[in-house]
Amino acid sequence: MNELALAVPWLGKRNPLAARWLVIAIAIGAPIVAMMFGRTWVRVLDFALLYILLALGLNLVVGFAGLLDLGYIAFYAVGAYTAAFLASPHFDVHLPIWIVLPLAACFAATAGITLGFPVLRLRGDYLAIVTLGFGEIVRIFMNNLNYPINITNGPQGINSLDPIMLFGWDLSRNIQVTEDLAINSLFLYYYFFLACVVGSIIFIQRLQISRVGRAWAAMRDDELAAKAIGINTRNMKLLAFSLGATFGGVSGVLFGTFQGFVSPESFSLMESIAVLTMVVFGGMGNVAGAIVGAIILSALPEILRHLAVPVQNALFGHVLLDPEVLRMLLLSLAMILMMLLRPSGLIPANAKYSHIRYLKAKGVTE
Amino acid sequence: MEIFLQQIVNGLVVGSVYALVALGYTMVYGILGLINFAHGDLVMVGALTALQTMMFLMGVAPGMSPIAMLTLSLLVAIPVCMLLAFTMERLAYRPLRNAPRLAPLITAIGVSFLLQTLAMIIWGRNYHTFPQLISTTPLQPIEGVFITPIQITIIIVSALMMAGLVLLVTKTKLGRAMRATAENHRVAALMGVDTNMIIALTFVLGAALAAVAGVMFASNYGIAHYGMGFMPGLKAFTAAVLGGIGNLGGAMLGGIVLGLVESFGAGYIEHLTFGFLNSSYQDIFAFMILGLVLIFKPTGLLGERVSDRA
Amino acid sequence: MITLLEARNIGKRFGGLQALSDVSLTIRKGEVYGLIGPNGAGKTTFFNVLTGAYTPDGGEFVFNGAPLPSGKPHLVVAQGIARTFQNIRLFRELSALENVMAGHHIRTTANVWGILTQNKHTVEEERLTTERAYELLKYVGIERFATATAKNLSYGDQRRLEIARALATEPQLLALDEPAAGMNATETVQLKNLIEQIRGDGITVLLIEHDVKLVMGLCDRVAVLDFGRKIAEDVPAEVQKNDAVIGAYLGGGQKNAH
Numbered sequence: 001m002n003e004l005a006l007a008v009p010w011l012g013k014r015n016p017l018a019a020r021w022l023v024i025a026i027a028i029g030a031p032i033v034a035m036m037f038g039r040t041w042v043r044v045l046d047f048a049l050l051y052i053l054l055a056l057g058l059n060l061v062v063g064f065a066g067l068l069d070l071g072y073i074a075f076y077a078v079g080a081y082t083a084a085f086l087a088s089p090h091f092d093v094h095l096p097i098w099i100v101l102p103l104a105a106c107f108a109a110t111a112g113i114t115l116g117f118p119v120l121r122l123r124g125d126y127l128a129i130v131t132l133g134f135g136e137i138v139r140i141f142m143n144n145l146n147y148p149i150n151i152t153n154g155p156q157g158i159n160s161l162d163p164i165m166l167f168g169w170d171l172s173r174n175i176q177v178t179e180d181l182a183i184n185s186l187f188l189y190y191y192f193f194l195a196c197v198v199g200s201i202i203f204i205q206r207l208q209i210s211r212v213g214r215a216w217a218a219m220r221d222d223e224l225a226a227k228a229i230g231i232n233t234r235n236m237k238l239l240a241f242s243l244g245a246t247f248g249g250v251s252g253v254l255f256g257t258f259q260g261f262v263s264p265e266s267f268s269l270m271e272s273i274a275v276l277t278m279v280v281f282g283g284m285g286n287v288a289g290a291i292v293g294a295i296i297l298s299a300l301p302e303i304l305r306h307l308a309v310p311v312q313n314a315l316f317g318h319v320l321l322d323p324e325v326l327r328m329l330l331l332s333l334a335m336i337l338m339m340l341l342r343p344s345g346l347i348p349a350n351a352k353y354s355h356i357r358y359l360k361a362k363g364v365t366e
Numbered sequence: 367m368e369i370f371l372q373q374i375v376n377g378l379v380v381g382s383v384y385a386l387v388a389l390g391y392t393m394v395y396g397i398l399g400l401i402n403f404a405h406g407d408l409v410m411v412g413a414l415t416a417l418q419t420m421m422f423l424m425g426v427a428p429g430m431s432p433i434a435m436l437t438l439s440l441l442v443a444i445p446v447c448m449l450l451a452f453t454m455e456r457l458a459y460r461p462l463r464n465a466p467r468l469a470p471l472i473t474a475i476g477v478s479f480l481l482q483t484l485a486m487i488i489w490g491r492n493y494h495t496f497p498q499l500i501s502t503t504p505l506q507p508i509e510g511v512f513i514t515p516i517q518i519t520i521i522i523v524s525a526l527m528m529a530g531l532v533l534l535v536t537k538t539k540l541g542r543a544m545r546a547t548a549e550n551h552r553v554a555a556l557m558g559v560d561t562n563m564i565i566a567l568t569f570v571l572g573a574a575l576a577a578v579a580g581v582m583f584a585s586n587y588g589i590a591h592y593g594m595g596f597m598p599g600l601k602a603f604t605a606a607v608l609g610g611i612g613n614l615g616g617a618m619l620g621g622i623v624l625g626l627v628e629s630f631g632a633g634y635i636e637h638l639t640f641g642f643l644n645s646s647y648q649d650i651f652a653f654m655i656l657g658l659v660l661i662f663k664p665t666g667l668l669g670e671r672v673s674d675r676a
Numbered sequence: 677m678i679t680l681l682e683a684r685n686i687g688k689r690f691g692g693l694q695a696l697s698d699v700s701l702t703i704r705k706g707e708v709y710g711l712i713g714p715n716g717a718g719k720t721t722f723f724n725v726l727t728g729a730y731t732p733d734g735g736e737f738v739f740n741g742a743p744l745p746s747g748k749p750h751l752v753v754a755q756g757i758a759r760t761f762q763n764i765r766l767f768r769e770l771s772a773l774e775n776v777m778a779g780h781h782i783r784t785t786a787n788v789w790g791i792l793t794q795n796k797h798t799v800e801e802e803r804l805t806t807e808r809a810y811e812l813l814k815y816v817g818i819e820r821f822a823t824a825t826a827k828n829l830s831y832g833d834q835r836r837l838e839i840a841r842a843l844a845t846e847p848q849l850l851a852l853d854e855p856a857a858g859m860n861a862t863e864t865v866q867l868k869n870l871i872e873q874i875r876g877d878g879i880t881v882l883l884i885e886h887d888v889k890l891v892m893g894l895c896d897r898v899a900v901l902d903f904g905r906k907i908a909e910d911v912p913a914e915v916q917k918n919d920a921v922i923g924a925y926l927g928g929g930q931k932n933a934h
Binding site: 226 | 810
């Protein structure tokens with residue numbers, strides 16, 4: 001959380017404590033403010049949190065360990081389809097979320113290890129291509145495994161996924177507090193996802209300041225030197241890869257159950273690229289960057305949808321670029337320009353890999 | 367037997383297009399160590415530019431002979447792709463030549479998507495019918511085996527272009543400068559080679575091949591659209607890795623082998639998997655080959671051992 | 677004298693170049709052992725084969741009486757051999773302290789579960805690693821830069837940091853690849869003192885160096901490589917008088933190598 005607080009402009013450096021409270025206030029208050037503009041915007045926030053989870057996981061792989069994974073969305077798909085198989089009328093299996101979630105995490109991690117094992121000793125750019133290929137293969141299977149036995153239901157996807165039940169609470173139902181006050185289900189999902197994000201941030205920051213985080217950073221900065229100090233780089237890469245995949249898988253379950261249906265088109269290469277852009281745009285190798293990147297770039301299409309059309313209508317009298325095209329245009333430009341002009345991202349990594357507080361007795365300060 | 371021969375014909379046709387595109391990947395990789403993701407999209411730009419030219423020509427000179435029309439549209443498409451590649455190298459890749467290794471790779475992905483988006487803006491999202499100016503009436507050289515004149519043209523043109531490129535690289539002063547730059551930029555520069563020019567030229571040459579490949583590809587299938595370059599691009603990259611990246615002969619061999627594997631794979635996959643998988647899985651062969659090559663022989667079929675001295 | 681490391685008939689070939697042929701040498705516990713030779717004699721290749729960066733084509737290393745695994749750098753480090761690089765290779769984005777802490781990786785055991793739950797073992801280990809790293813920075817004399825990012829340190833301090841990082845792996849044998857390269861006279865003297873201090877603390881040192889004065893003043897014994905072969909091994913004073921060695925350095929080495 002500290003990193004995020006420090007990233008707050010102006011206030012972050014001057015009064016970290018105030019910045020911290022500000023971040024917390026925004027995180028809790030955001031959906032309430034959003035609701036004033038309409039339910040769509042709460043939904044946008046819910047999706048933003050899912051993208052944050054995805055970006056945090058990919059940042060682990062790309063930013064910390066320096067492995068370019070272009071098929072990341074495939075792990076998201078593994079998670080979403082696991083939920084669809086195990087908690088929907090499709091096979092008429094209805095397992096609770098507390099079983100689906102760990103299973104999906106395991107499947108995704110296994111997929112990550114299976115994919116990573118053979119290719120991780122190769123140069124980074126080969127990894128990019130192989131993961132990209134893997135992503136496409138997963139999509140091809142999702143699209144076609146409805147014949148001769150119907151497993152994935154093909155391009156139509158699978159409908160009516162079971163909603164998340166939390167201690168007997170159905171997150172998809174509004175809670176009736178009093179006669180005329182109800183808490184919308186979108187809020188319930190928001191706070192549930194927020195809890196997942198906060199948990200992930202804590203987990204990742206603990207990893208970062210540990211022998212594992214340092215080993216990843218070492219490997220990323222100089223693989224040969226990392227080997228020379230005894231780091232088993234293959235195992236460390238596998239660990240990064242499978243943990244990243246786990247994040248993808250868990251996000252996938254949340255995505256599937258939240259949306260209520262899954263279909264192959266949610267898991268296109270463009271989505272992998274979009275998540276990568278979030279990480280790159282925010283700043284590789286730091287948690288705050290991944291979060292800010294995910295928020296900005298996931299809200300972007302919605303903002304475009306509401307702004308681009310009227311603005312273009314007003315300026316040119318008709319719509320030149322539809323929002324989807326505009327989104328792709330901005331994403332690709334963001335990627336290129338960011339690398340050329342500000343390669344460290346919007347919020348340059350100022351990542352800590354040690355606790356200086358252990359050296360307080362020796363008079364060492366930041 | 368006829369089916370077998372037919373698969374060989376199909377494989378050779380697709381394979382020679384892969385080979386042409388693979389050459390572009392392999393040349394750039396050989397000289398910069400960069401996977402130019404956007405190279406596949408030059409195939410698309412080539413095809414769509416040619417399409418645009420043909421439409422224009424059909425409007426102003428409806429009586430023009432098909433061959434002349436095809437030639438003219440190539441004469442437009444090739445320089446457009448070359449110019450685009452030159453710009454790409456100059457603006458996006460050159461400033462990053464000494465950046466950390468992920469930076470140019472990410473930029474290349476960005477450039478690829480930018481090209482696709484721009485094409486989408488210019489030509490729309492729809493599939494366009496591509497005029498098949500060379501006859502597509504199948505000939506039957508052997509009973510039961512079909513080959514169209516356009517397919518014959520593809521094989522011949524690819525072969526000629528590859529031969530030309532090999533001559534350029536092995537026999538001319540320019541080619542020597544390219545090989546020197548690939549070996550070691552700094553030393554080549556010290557020997558008086560204008561390495562910046564050579565690198566730009568490598569991009570431009572690859573783009574010319576990609577433009578031709580694009581026109582042939584679109585002519586063969588009679589279709590063009592903004593995303594048509596991506597898959598062939600990936601497959602061509604696979605072909606380059608399969609043959610041994612950085613190696614011209616390898617790219618050609620890899621292209622042909624990949625074309626054949628795909629063609630046979632698509633033809634026999636149903637038998638091989640007892641009807642479980644069908645030809646919609648054709649695209650997975652390229653990726654499976656890529657994976658297998660990288661695991662078992664990362665240097666490729668013709669690749670040399672890459673030195674990894676500290 | 678106890679033998680710490682024995683190289684037995686090590687050979688390594690790169691394509692047509694025989695980088696090392698039949699190199700055998702013995703390093704004793706507690707000494708500073710110099711490895712010298714003209715450029716391209718195979719010194720760095722020897723380092724790379726020893727530390728597992730390359731697999732030798734022939735021969736083996738015996739360390740503390742047991743054969744060393746070949747081609748697995750992390751296992752070699754675990755056995756107790758650490759190295760530095762001719763061209764400094766630090767983890768640029770980490771602080772000086774964190775670089776050294778990373779060096780302690782192989783001597784720590786915390787796993788993902790422990791890190792996730794921050795159990796007692798993990799927290800205690802992390803605290804010890806931090807303190808130890810700071811002590812090592814002090815040992816090489818750069819503790820005031822503990823929180824500075826490695827890439828911002830001066831050249832001489834980067835060299836020291838690299839040595840501290842290698843020491844963090846708790847080696848019995850410290851292999852230094854041209855540590856004095858690019859240093860001025862003052863820095864070289866400081867380096868000499870540091871190496872003597874390291875030896876004084878019971879760590880054996882294998883030193884590749886071009887600075888003949890440093891080698892002669894510091895090493896207990898010296899081996900000379902030329903064209904991948906060992907042409908001499910003796911105390912510095914004797915090696916200086918050796919005809920083959922003089923020949924190798926003054927040219928015509930090919931003749932002497934045969």
